[in-house]
Structure formats: structure tokens, C-alpha cells
Amino acid sequence: MTNPATRPPCYGVVLAAGSGSRLGRGPKALLTKSNGETLLNSAVQALLLGGCDEIVVVLGAEAQRVAAHLGDVGVKILINDRWSTGMGSSFALGMAAVPSGAGALVALVDQPGMDAELVRxxxxxxxxxxxxxxxxxxxxxxxxxxxxxxxxxxxTQPAAAAAAGDAGARDYLAAHRGLIDLVDCSDLDTGSDVDTVLDLHLLGEH
Known part of the structure; x- marks a missing residue:
């Protein structure tokens, strides 16, 4: 466990560049939960309230429209012009914005159950x-x-360098299994994300 007083800065990196084509409702970042909050704002608030020092949001599809929903939150917005090549390019772009000496907590915008307690x-x-x-x-x-x-x-940077296609950090994590600590969060979330219409119940829709 890291002492909060001595730990390096932690940057939250939200990957939110996808078009949501399989769902057919536009960018998933703008899907709303049952409380009316967009998935993007929900993710940003979870990282901020959970202890991240700075937030980087990577946008792509309909970036300007999505960014407009963030308002004045004080996050760094990056636009991935290559978003259609897969998550790897967004992951690499977001990680490149994390300064040397800082850690990076990478979150997916379409995981509605992620909250501040989980991040913390x-x-x-x-x-x-x-x-x-x-x-x-x-x-x-x-x-x-x-x-x-x-x-x-x-x-952070080696993982970014290893990203390709739609894999994100998958290859890097597979090559460094011995360095991964799994933290049981089953009491807080299922870890599920919203990919298709069958997953809309995760937003609290009925």
C-alpha cells in the first residue's frame, strides 16, 4: 500500500474516443445513466473524487460535441484523429500526456459502475x-x-509504446503478468461495460 503523502502523482486517463457503432446511439460517452449524468461526466467525477490528481480525456468520434458536454471541469482534452484504428491509438495518446514520474489510472468511459470508491x-x-x-x-x-x-x-510509456490496434494495454499486461496486483472490487461493480443494446440495463434503463 502506498503512503498518500509520498506516492507519485496519479493521472486519470479516460478513454472515450469510440463511436459506439455496435450500439447505434452515437458516442457512448454521451449515454446517460438513470440519474441523467453522461457516462463521460460520471467517469471524470469518479476519477477526481477517487483521488486522481489530474484528468486526461481522450476523445475521437464527434469530439467537439462530446467535449461540449464536459463543461468547465478542468480536465485536459486530447483528440485522437486516428480513433477509428482502435483503442490502442487512444491509449497511447492518453499515456503520452502523463508526465514522467507520474502514474496513470486508465479507465474506460463505458463502464457505468465505476465510482469514486472503486478508484480510491x-x-x-x-x-x-x-x-x-x-x-x-x-x-x-x-x-x-x-x-x-x-x-x-x-x-506508463512502455505500455503506451506496446499499444496497437484495438488491444490497448492488453499485450503489455500479458507480458508482465507477474507485476499485476488484482484488487477485488466485486462488491462495488461487476466490471461490465456497455457494448450493445442488451447492456443498456447497466445504465439503469428499464
């Missing part, structure tokens, strides 16, 4: 030099790795 738990459990990932289980199944994922400073 990951940051609190993080150990120097490690990669900390939220873990989720169903019943008696083993923990499965999900999001968010917190990278210690020494992993």
Missing part, C-alpha cells in the same frame, strides 16, 4: 513499481482482470 480502493492498494487492476468475480469463479488499471510511473 485501487489507488490505496497500489504498490510502487507495480500495475494494479480491478478484479471482478461471479460466484466462486476466480477473479478476472478488468478496469480501471493503474500503472506505476515506470510502466
Amino acid at each position: 480502493r485501487l489507488i490505496s492498494a497500489h504498490r510502487p513499481g507495480r500495475i494494479t487492476a480491478a478484479g471482478y468475480r461471479q460466484g466462486t469463479e476466480p477473479l478476472r482482470r478488468g478496469h480501471p488499471v493503474l500503472f506505476a510511473p515506470e510502466h
